[in-house]
Amino acid sequence: MYRLHHEEAVHRLMNGAYDLHTHTAPDFFERSLDDYELMRQADEWNMAGVMLKNHLDPTPARAQLINSKGYKAKAYGSAVLNLTVGGLNPVAVQKYLEFGAKVIWMPTIHARNQIEYSRIDQNLCHPGIRLLDEEGKLKQEVYEILDLIKSYGAAVATGHISIGESIAVCTAARERGIKTVLTHPDWACTMVPLEIQKHLVSKGVMIEKLWFDVGLNLVSSEYMAQTIKELGPENCFMATDRGQKGMEFPAEGLMRFMDEMLEQGIPYEAVRTMTHENPAKIIG
Helix, strand or coil: CCCCCCHHHHHHHHCCCEEEEECCECCCCCECCEHHHHHHHHHHCCCCEEEECCCCCCCHHHHHHHHCCCCCCEEECEEECCHHHCCCCHHHHHHHHHCCCCEEECCCCCEHHHHHHCCCCCCCCCCCECCECCCCCECHHHHHHHHHHHHCCCEEECCCCCHHHHHHHHHHHHHCCCEEEECCCCCHHHCCCHHHHHHHHHCCCEEEEEHHHHHCCCCCHHHHHHHHHHHCHHHEEEECCECECCCCCHHHHHHHHHHHHHHCCCCHHHHHHHHHHHHHHHHC
16 A cells, blocks of 8 residues: 555545546456445445446446445446447437436547557457547537436536547537536546646536546646646546556545645645535536
8 A cells, every 4th residue: 555645634535535437347458346346445435436437338237236235435327438339329328328327428449539549449440439520510419419418417528539529529518508527638648738628627617637647657746736726626626547457446546646636735625625526516
């Protein structure tokens, strides 16, 4: 276990915290823990809830099952619009929303932007999904999906799409009053310049800040903290994007993330806002 600089504060912060980006088994990729172990650890630290994310298999049914097992923390389901659900498929979106999905993610490992950056799904023979048509406008099915998300009070997240696609979908979503998340803008594949992040914040977009990026040394703790200070903690939420085999478990990752941000001068109450209040707003 990583030695925390602010152990007592971090342990208090874990009480009632959320992690809205975790990966668990069963999955198509190797994971370090399954849903039950994720929930056991969440209960150990008195967390409020966790989001189950799977790139290729929606998780609302898994969340319902795990929530029937008596854990104190709550699991939340989501769906990612990759090719396994038909890509930009309004019919699938409606069914997963009916089943309780709290977040609908735009394409991730099947996004053309991701494939052009690096092909995570090695068996895929497909150019990847684009949200924009040949004229650079959002495809009609994206608008249909956004309208469904709004009608169910869920949130939309940008996934692994390009900067241009992210701006377009965030703008359209906010015009409709939809809860909107810019997904890990500090990772090279989905890097969004800070000025554009600020522009999206001005429209009411919530910015996801991930331990994944710091834990893998993709960005420094100093850089991550600086982006949070400039964007305002009230416009960000912290999550881990953990569950990869060989890495620390999500609960430990969240504690390390909290600790690093406290160490970088982010106030306790700001960290609490980003791990309690703001995630709670996203899941309603």
